[in-house]
Amino acid sequence: MSDTITWGMMLRKLPSIAKAIPRVVKGMKVANVKDPTQPCGLGWSFEQATLRNPDGPALLHGDVSLTYAQVNQWANRIAHHLIEQGIVKGDVVAVFIENRPELLVTILAVAKVGAISALLNTSQTRDTLVHSVNLVNPAAIVVGEELLAVFQAVRDQVSIDATRTWFVADQDTWSHPGIAPHGFVNLMTASVDADSENPASSQQVFFDDPCFYIYTSGTTGLPKAGVFKHGRWMRSSASFGMIALDMRPEDVVYCTLPLYHATGLCVCWGSAISGASGFAIRRKFSASQFWSDVHKYQATTIGYVGELCRYLVDQPPSADDGKHGVRKMIGNGLRPGAWNEFKTRFAVDHICELYAASDGNIGFTNILNFDNTVGFSLMSWELAAYDHDSGAPTRAANGFMRKVGKGEQGLLLAKIDDKAPLDGYTDPQKTEKVVLHDVFEKGDRYFNTGDLLRNIGFGHAQFVDRLGDTYRWKGENVSTTEVENILLQYPHISEAVAYGVEIRNTNGRAGMAAITPAESLATLDFSELLAFVRQQLPAYAVPLFLRVKVKMETTGTFKYQKTRLKDEAFDPGRTGDDPIYAWLPGTDTYVQVTEQVLSDIQGGKHRY
Template identity: 80%
Template sequence: MSRASNDMITWGMMLRKLPSIAKALPRVVKGLNVANVKQPDQPCGLGWSFEHATHRNPDGPALLQGEVKLSYAQVNQWANRIAHYLITQGIGKGDVVGVFIENRPELLVTVLAVAKVGAISAMLNTSQTQQALVHSVNLVEPVAIVVGGELVEAYSVIRAQVAIDAARTWWVADQDTLRDPDEVPAGFISLMRASADCPTGNPASSQQVYLDDPCFYIYTSGTTGLPKAGVFKHGRWLKTSTVFGLVALDMRPDDVVYCTLPLYHATGLCVCWGSAIYGASGFAIRRKFSASQFWNDVRKYQATTIGYVGELCRYLIDQPPSANDRDNAVVKMIGNGLRPGVWSEFKRRFGVNHICELYAASDGNIGFSNILNFENTIGFSLMSWALVEYAHDSCAPIRNSKGFMQKVGKGRQGLLLAKIDDKAPLDGYTDPQKTEKVVLHDVFEKGDRYFNTGDLLRSIGFGHAQFVDRLGDTYRWKGENVSTTEVENILLQHPLIAEAVAYGVEISNTNGRAGMVAITPAESLATLDFSELLSFARQHMPAYAVPLFLRVKVKMETTGTFKYQKTRLKDEAFDPRKTDGDPIYAWLPGSDTYVQITEQVLADIHGGKFHY
């Protein structure tokens, strides 16, 4: 609680921010006007915005990666060729196109082309394989898919389990695809080759996309179960792009955003790219994050802005100090999950002036941003929200004797609820039943409706808040949401595991929660081969979802309603002194098996010997 009191915002702090407030106010007013599209037939969204950015800065850099540097005019013409080709293939408004490409310009050009047609890009997680990938594809019933050469093998494994016509199964070479010399894999059509001679002018369809038209399906694990597809509409894309690009970051054509975040997530795709497009700024990307090359890339692209998640910042802090740490042009950064212990150190070491920490969910209707550059806060939101009391065991909000929910006081943490109204509609999921599960009715008065974010926040004064933790059965690790149900279902396919309960646990000096699973062997502890078990998990799960800790139990305790006692398991975590004799095993960095945790191993983990 001491940190919370230290981070409370006072009148004195606000008075010192008056120059910042005066400077930001015109941007806030302009942003509200631009983002507040009301007419249902007013053109807006990704394609429309990119065409306007191209008109403003045609020769300025739009996409940069490695030695590739494409101007706004070049990217727009490339996307137009693909869009015209898609139209000839019968792709039209409302059709779903699966996009399965790693971070590279081809991914963004494809998404832009799909948006110009009025179709919907299903942003498939490139870490997914096998049944998780089958589920994600079939969930949205795409009429077509675009597969990067680097992911052909992963898609080929599940291809027979999805109903997509071979004539609409497009391939994008894993290289500079404008030249496209590679041989096309059997059963695929080269998208770039097929669209090479199509017109370069803006298609008429890009002016026929409106605020309520879906732009992306962005997958989220939500609170339970396999991934759900959150609907991200063009109106919301415009609002996100404007709020972060103008109000929060004041992006200009001479700015460059450097983003190593996965572009199938909203932070990279909508916040970072959207901010760059709003400012007609450059957008530099990398296939995968590299701590050792991060600042070299920043200098190479002359980036003024970086996108982050908290874990990324910690990796950069863990790099050996260098004399040129402050030799960069970065003045602002935007992202989420930055912990207080890293916040001030990051600004000091790398010379970054403004950390625009944000809070948003791709499946929600609310966003916060740290526009005024306070320390250790997600900032404030212009939407209507409340923090309410909740039950620690069920994670459900508590109602009082009158049937309404109870707000928590300033300085206390509570469950974040966001009001659903005309200003903040909830787009929800592709499955209406899934959407209804996150809507609360009659919260503070009869007839009102609120979105249950499933997240704990703390109010720190003057409308500002801090992120505390996630509730429910989803935890966050390596910047990814991990579904405990999905982890459990995969482990239960192993013939030697009878029961599995997954949850997240905290490791000192890391962000998020690491995966831990309590398992009951089908036979006995002696039958478990921990090397084989780790290999099995790594084969069937994305790297960030592989459990770092295992607890072996003879019998799993349940409640009277046969629910596993996850709260107790989380509290006892991976400390053998608290687990009533249950052996605990850890996958230590650099090893290929789980090893039993002794007092010395536990001390080494807590002491930071291992870099997770």
């Protein structure tokens, strides 16, 4: 394996390891809060950063630039208003706002109260949104004007008191709070005269208190709410901000990732707060505007997912590609094929690739700046042999699981102990499903990540793939069950199996579904079917390929043969009599895949 780390490679890193030791020791101390009476978490961290850098930029968005002192006072006013309205520690406040300063200030205010932000995915609509809200039984909701119509469509299906249904105008509300529509309370107007001092409640938040609910794809097709505690916030922000990136007040992190996900919110914003650094955000990622934003905000650090890097590489080359202040980047999903090209073309010194799951108990970080690795973890982990069809770990004759060797890929299992507790989900039964018992010895417990990694030596790992009933596309986890359920609602489809397939030179897996028509192929109107699916699913979850099957093959236990379907993918030369259809970018129907269409897709003519 060319990516295997050797003794020689390690020895060359010794000077940088020696230099990093003091901050690693300090970072580990901050990260591992053990005293149950020690205040900590998001609100506390932000207050510490404000003391350290009160007049430095904290939040940058468009032409808005707010200092740490300004953001802290703004969040304090909102926190005091929430307390006046009866929001107490442990209450859930659903937050439904796109990437902008108001989202982060609201989350910060909720954290200072000791309440829990339920971070609703802004792509969700209809039944999925109703499920996500009702799953956590919120005492209140804060809705951004940009998502008002989406919320209004489901408002009568979620029971939240009108006096606690807060509205945030879609503008710079620091300067102009705007006007709320009938039936909503304008959060910024209502809190404008509240106390701007730190609330006493932010000193009453401890490591075991929940900070957010972050939604992950459920195997039933509907999202699960993962619990993210304040102790984990401390581990995340210190591990990435102090240990991995060495963030300082003069740094600025530029993040275009959605802030309802842990990479954007906890890794990128957490790193910025850890260093009392600036945090520049954009509503949605733009490849053409990315580097001009980097210059505008004088960013030194960028947050990424693999897809984002590919879009940047696909932009026409420019003589200015390497002329910027970015020296480090943090994120996940940058595959080996694109790693060196990105690093060279854009002159980024350190790619701090990481691996973490918002619902898990383990994180890997590429602290030593090797190529093509998620780095190492300070937690205990093993890679176990697994069954290729079911994705489940296998047990040997003695009842225990088998560890795979160096260079082999295996299922990542993370040990659950005091150092790495599993916060789990809001539903204890769902948590129990991902916990394995008696794994390598009697009495041990491990979290099953459902991900395949490869051990490349010296404690370093390389991400390989995601198993199970989700796949990743456009930086989002897609639940195959959710896609199947939507397809089955279409009257002319009787069976549907969804899965992820690889398109050459793209990150993640694109959505594909094998479908059986209720009557015949002739009854399917592909334009109508695509319009139906696009209305029901977020854009990233709409299947790009369809395989029409007269009859669906199943295993002896009536499970669909997904492994074979994934393997044959959308190649008409391998799918026998089953016709394949593709939704090509910029069109509004599915067209049949011929050898020429396949060649165009794999050759990059169609940019997915």
